[in-house]
Amino acid sequence: MTMPLPDALNRFLEEHALSLDTDASQASALLPALGASGLLKHGVPLALGGEGGYTIDALDAITAVAEKSLAAAFVFWGQRAFIEYLLQSPNEALRERWLAPLLKGESAGATGLSNAMKFLSGIESLQVQASTVANPFAPGHFLLDGQVPWATNLRPQGFVVAAAVERRDGEAPFIAALPFDRAGLQRSDDLDLIALRGTHTAALRLTRLEIEPQDVIAIDARAWLPRVRPAFLVLQCGLSIGLAQASLAAAQQHGAAARKVLGEPIQQTQAELAVTVATLREGLYTGQFVTDPVPLFQARIRLAHLALQAVQLELQSCGGRAYHRDQPLGFARRWREAAFLPIVTPSLTQLQGELNKRAAKAAVTA
Ligand SMILES: Cc1cc2nc3c(=O)[nH]c(=O)nc-3n(C[C@H](O)[C@H](O)[C@H](O)COP(=O)(O)OP(=O)(O)OC[C@H]3O[C@@H](n4cnc5c(N)ncnc54)[C@H](O)[C@@H]3O)c2cc1C
Structure with a gap:
């Protein structure tokens, strides 16, 4: 419930x-x-x-x-x-x-860590670089240059954003918290998106932005990111679960004429959703995802597919009424919202790629 x-x-x-x-x-x-x-x-x-x-x-x-x-x-x-x-x-x-x-x-608080998560999976190089400040009175200070192409919750009134940073001195990359009013940080206008337009989603450019040790979230990104990834991913699952539940409820409410045909697939989707959510809760409870993220990746993929399926069922159950802009059904919004689920980082293709890599490795060592 x-x-x-x-x-x-x-x-x-x-x-x-x-x-x-x-x-x-x-x-x-x-x-x-x-x-x-x-x-x-x-x-x-x-x-x-x-x-x-x-x-x-x-x-x-x-x-x-x-x-x-x-x-x-x-x-x-x-x-x-x-x-x-x-x-x-x-x-x-x-x-x-x-x-x-x-x-x-x-x-x-904004998280510009898509780039870091892709970096962790070997998909993308880091897009922010740090040079050490050559000043003996400023130990641990860096100058940052680069970009964060996407971040949500960049309130024009003020924000702090997490970004992954590559060091030019060859040391391990780190994660920094960048406050909106630091010299050298420039926010773009909100991106011109097809949906989720009320989310203050924009890009950032960093030009000789100086940070000090107090701005560092984690000094070794490679060690820290896998530790936060379970919470990062689990919380994202709430997006799919909530949307799936809303669409399934709408499908049941509106589908009187279609119920004979759609009743069973709606029930099946509901049952699968319940099983997947239970697996997720169990893994969180036992702490399993920290050492073995495979079931978590699988659950994230499955939940996104269930949400997409649920929106389809809502459409079929509402029929032509779903196409009316003057009907207060919420279907068109959920349809657009659902398009976000496969691409939010880590995307479904990235997660599947990661699962394929792990399966191939396991096959070699078996
Ligand atoms: C509304 C919205 C809000 C966002 N908010 C944030 C935010 O707050 N913070 C943030 O950091 N990002 C945010 N993003 C960015 C988002 O999470 C993705 O990173 C973004 O869509 C960039 O990925 P891409 O599709 O451009 O990737 P591309 O690199 O262009 O890849 C295209 C497709 O191929 C896949 N792909 C690429 N390489 C591989 C590979 N080696 N293996 C498997 N699959 C691969 C990608 O996953 C993607 O599906 C937001 C995006 C949107 C639409």
Whole structure:
């Protein structure tokens, strides 16, 4: 059963789900609404200002928001992923500086780590480079140049963004937190997207941007990224689960005429969804995904496919009414939202590629 949303957030999402998908008029109101709901604190230790609980609780919260609006859920994911980076960072000063305002939705946290996740899988080289500052009074300072081609939750009012950085001195790459007002950081206009337009998604250019040790989330990206990847991926699963649940509920509600034919596939999709979610929860509970990410990759792929299937079932069950812009069905929005699920990093092709590589390796060693 889905976690009930606090009333104010529920009303905000019911009222603005379409706009969050099609324009930026509510983009700046979204994060404060998420912050006020308290949901950003789920799965964050009490001692650090959170609500306590586990990553499962954050997953449930993202799922509940995704049932109403994928744009809102993706902003939630970006903010919560950044919070997770702080929780898993050894840099206490950085946590002190950012955690409290992020948990309240007063500051925006963005994760520009697609590039880093692709780098980890050997798909892409890092797009930000660091040169050491040659000043004995500034030890550990770097000058950064490069770009972050995509990041969501870049609020024009202010944000902090996580980026992976390659060192020109040949040392291990690191992950840095870049505040919006640091000299040398330039944000583009919002990207001209086909959907999720209320998410403050833009690109960044870095030109001789100076950072100091207090800005470093993790000094060794290769060791740190695989540790945060389970939470990164698990929280993304909430997007697919929420959307699938919303479409299946709509398919059941509207499909009276088609029920004889579609009843069984709808039930089958629901059952498969329940089994996959149970596998996900079990893996999270036992901590299995940290040592063996294969079932997590498989669950992410499966959930995205189930969500796409659910939207198809909603379409078939609603028939021509789904095509009417003047019908308040939400179908067209969910159809556009679903197009995001296969491409969000790590994309389904990347995950499948990773599974193929691991299977090939296992076959060689067997
Ligand atoms: C609305 C929206 C919001 C976004 N927000 C963020 C954000 O907050 N942070 C962020 O970092 N990114 C964000 N992204 C970027 C997103 O996660 C992808 O990284 C982005 O779509 C870039 O990938 P690409 O499809 O351009 O990849 P390309 O490299 O152009 O690849 C094209 C396709 O081929 C696949 N592919 C490429 N190489 C391989 C390979 N070796 N093996 C298997 N498959 C491969 C890719 O996965 C993709 O499906 C966002 C994108 C969108 C649409």
